[in-house]
Amino acid sequence: MKHAPRVLRRSLARSAAIAAALFAVPAAAQRLSPAEAVMARTVDADYDRSVALLERLVNQNSGTLNLDGVTKVGTMLRAELEPLGFTVTWKPMGAVERAGHLIAVHRGKPGTKMLLLIGHLDTVFEPSSPFQTFVRKGDQAEGPGAGDDKGGMVVIVAALRAMQAAGTLKNANIEVHLTGDEEKSGSPHSIARADLIAAGKRADAALDFEGLVIDGGRDMGSTARRSAIDWRITATGKTGHSSLIFGPEFGDGAINEITRILAAFRKELPEPNLTFNTGVIAGGARATIDESGTASAGGKTNIIPATAVAVGDFRTLSPEQTARVRAKMEAIVAAHAPGTDARISFGEGYPAMAPTAGNQALLARLNGVNRDLGLPEMPALDPLKRGAGDISFVAADVDSLAGLGPYSTGDHAPGETVDLPSIRRQAKRAALLMSRLSAERSAR
Structure with a gap:
């Protein structure tokens, strides 16, 4: 109509203002309940x-x-x-x-x-x-x-x-x-x-x-x-003069044995969602790593090392993957180099x-x-x-x-x-x- 009555015009104006205010409220706020x-x-x-x-x-x-x-x-x-x-x-x-x-x-x-x-x-x-x-x-x-x-x-x-x-x-x-x-x-x-x-x-x-x-x-x-499971490997070997290493009587020595194990981990373990890490390593005529991760070792260049220790962790996405990776690690450790021995132990860890x-x-x-x-x-x-x-x-x-x-x-x-x-x-x-x-x- 060309000229609406004054009351009607005021009513229309109020409605328009209310509508404008509603549209001015962020859309997200309109989707929240009053309590939210x-x-x-x-x-x-x-x-x-x-x-x-x-x-x-x-x-x-x-x-x-x-x-x-x-x-x-x-x-x-x-x-x-x-x-x-x-x-x-x-x-x-x-x-x-x-x-x-x-x-x-x-x-x-x-x-x-x-x-x-x-x-x-x-x-x-x-x-x-x-x-x-x-x-x-x-x-x-x-x-x-x-x-x-x-x-x-x-x-x-x-x-x-x-x-x-x-x-x-x-x-x-x-x-x-x-x-x-x-x-x-x-x-x-x-x-x-x-x-x-x-x-x-x-x-x-x-x-x-x-x-x-x-x-x-x-x-x-x-x-x-993912899980987080600690491991510790202790390798031992026959000690003697370094000139006799790799021979039939003394074999490879403890450090070479633990090196073999870690290299095999890197080659044989990788699969999706798995990571594994060696955090600390020590080796020599004597070697220890305490619970805080502090290492101590001693020896000489001309002595075949008798002991080597490494600690680390591995992380998986399921209990099944944890069991599979753990079995692989145990099999690698058990394949000893000549004249050596090695053992792996696992902490309780966090599950996946x-x-x-x-x-x-x-x-x-x-x-x-x-x-x-x-x-x-x-x-x-x-x-x-x-x-x-x-x-x-x-x-x-x-x-x-x-x-x-x-x-x-x-x-x-x-x-x-x-x-x-x-x-x-x-x-x-x-x-x-x-x-x-x-x-x-x-x-x-």
């Missing part, structure tokens, strides 16, 4: 609080063998989790010469999914390390464990706070397991990981809060982690987290969260780019997803640096994913 929008806002509002918590955690040394320091970090996390409605237990691990584990349980609505959240209290930096202090540099912060895994624990707390603010935590069934010896596990694992393994058998999904991996500029989802269909389904759920947050899809990470972790102890029993902690660089070395904004990104992802999963019926 609250979670996203809460993570942002609590950002400074999260960084302050990270600073406190990092400034408390918790090298694996600093039992008192690991315990103190556990106390700090207790203070964060109890106000959120968790029943917190400290499980001492004196039986395996470690500090202990923090276990926090939140009971929600019966019959809904149980979520297992995994992180660790300890770092590789013992009190003797010169790297001890949190230093913030804008959006970056360096410090011992800033990423691995104190940053991961901060993401857990930030996500749970957001769930509490949105009202999704009250009905959620969640167990948090923060181990005190992930970087140097106590032995035997039948004691050191008994509680974690039992929790995996109860859970419907396991979420690991070690660091996010960015590959080619893209955040990646970790549906698999195989890339199962259930793990892929969890990543698909996370990518649903990414779409609703307006974040790019996360492809599955090549497991060759991810080391071993505690989640592998439960992965055979429950669908699992790793890498929900923040992004960091230089882990395990002085200068370890965390990207602070990634704490917010990861906490939002975790809060929404946990809220959605925990509202579903359990299949157990």
